[in-house]
Amino acid sequence: MRLATKALATGYRGRSVGRDITLTAGPGEVLCLLGPNGSGKTTLFKTLLGLIPSHGGEVLLDGTPLDRLPRAEIARKIAYVPQAHAIPFAFPAEEVVLMGRTARLGTFAQPGPRDREAARAALARLGIADLASQDYTQLSGGQRQLVLIARALAQETPLLVMDEPTASLDFGNQAKVLAEIAGLAAGGLTVVLSTHDPDHAFAVGTRVALLHAGNVLAEGPPDATLTPQALSTVYGIDVTVERTASGRTVCLPHLRNATASAVGARS
Numbered sequence: 001m002r003l004a005t006k007a008l009a010t011g012y013r014g015r016s017v018g019r020d021i022t023l024t025a026g027p028g029e030v031l032c033l034l035g036p037n038g039s040g041k042t043t044l045f046k047t048l049l050g051l052i053p054s055h056g057g058e059v060l061l062d063g064t065p066l067d068r069l070p071r072a073e074i075a076r077k078i079a080y081v082p083q084a085h086a087i088p089f090a091f092p093a094e095e096v097v098l099m100g101r102t103a104r105l106g107t108f109a110q111p112g113p114r115d116r117e118a119a120r121a122a123l124a125r126l127g128i129a130d131l132a133s134q135d136y137t138q139l140s141g142g143q144r145q146l147v148l149i150a151r152a153l154a155q156e157t158p159l160l161v162m163d164e165p166t167a168s169l170d171f172g173n174q175a176k177v178l179a180e181i182a183g184l185a186a187g188g189l190t191v192v193l194s195t196h197d198p199d200h201a202f203a204v205g206t207r208v209a210l211l212h213a214g215n216v217l218a219e220g221p222p223d224a225t226l227t228p229q230a231l232s233t234v235y236g237i238d239v240t241v242e243r244t245a246s247g248r249t250v251c252l253p254h255l256r257n258a259t260a261s262a263v264g265a266r267s
């Protein structure tokens with residue numbers, strides 16, 4: 001499924017957030033959105049999902065304007081992984097994952113044994129089958145994050161939109177979820193995600209969009225887009241981008257100024 005935005009403007013009632021956002025992502029691609037806190041990533045995602053109206057421009061799914069698609073149709077095309085703290089589901093984890101199936105089925109349909117099986121398979125795939133009967137509200141931030149990713153997988157849509165999917169995960173689970181994302185894209189899914197870690201964009205991104213002050217400052221393959229200069233402009237710090245011996249690309253923020261002021265504060 002190809003997602004495209006054309007000169008999209010985003011925001012809330014009486015408040016403009018993003019403008020002139022033109023992006024595209026297709027099957028097999030992982031489009032990573034990077035940008036400082038408050039730069040409008042979540043707002044863009046809510047607009048892509050039709051949860052809030054756009055302030056101008058277009059969102060197209062395989063060429064069809066989003067606002068021409070009924071909600072149930074959108075749910076069959078796009079699964080959304082929101083930030084884990086955003087939703088206080090008072091249900092067992094398996095029921096939360098099952099909601100991914102109900103989104104596909106429509107308002108009044110009941111999930112059947114196959115749906116339950118798919119929900120359990122999604123939990124197992126993320127290594128959290130043992131959390132199935134635990135209350136979502138009593139899970140840790142990272143466990144909730146994994147449950148929400150399982151919910152999106154159970155929805156079996158061709159397009160996955162993930163808001164900081166690795167944000168509260170431990171070191172190992174970050175790597176597992178990144179590998180899962182790369183695998184899903186390799187299998188033909190379209191993935192759009194936001195991250196605060198440029199290394200993650202280098203690891204799994206086929207394209208990157210760098211948001212700055214409401215605009216797309218740069219967009220393209222990670223190597224060409226996440227340059228030290230662009231990262232410095234967006235984050236206001238000096239950054240070195242290095243290639244490791246094993247062929248990975250990593251970003252190293254310079255800590256000298258921060259360290260100097262921390263030492264100064266102590267003395």
Ligand SMILES: Nc1ncnc2c1ncn2[C@@H]1O[C@H](COP(=O)(O)OP(=O)(O)OP(=O)(O)O)[C@@H](O)[C@H]1O
Nearest residue numbers: 012013015017035036037038039040041042043044
């Ligand atoms: N419901 C809302 N009504 C009005 N303004 C909002 C609302 N939600 C967010 N904003 C504002 O929109 C701007 C963009 O917020 P958004 O959450 O999209 O940023 P973000 O890039 O996802 O941030 P972060 O990286 O911190 O998660 C912020 O200035 C925020 O204060």
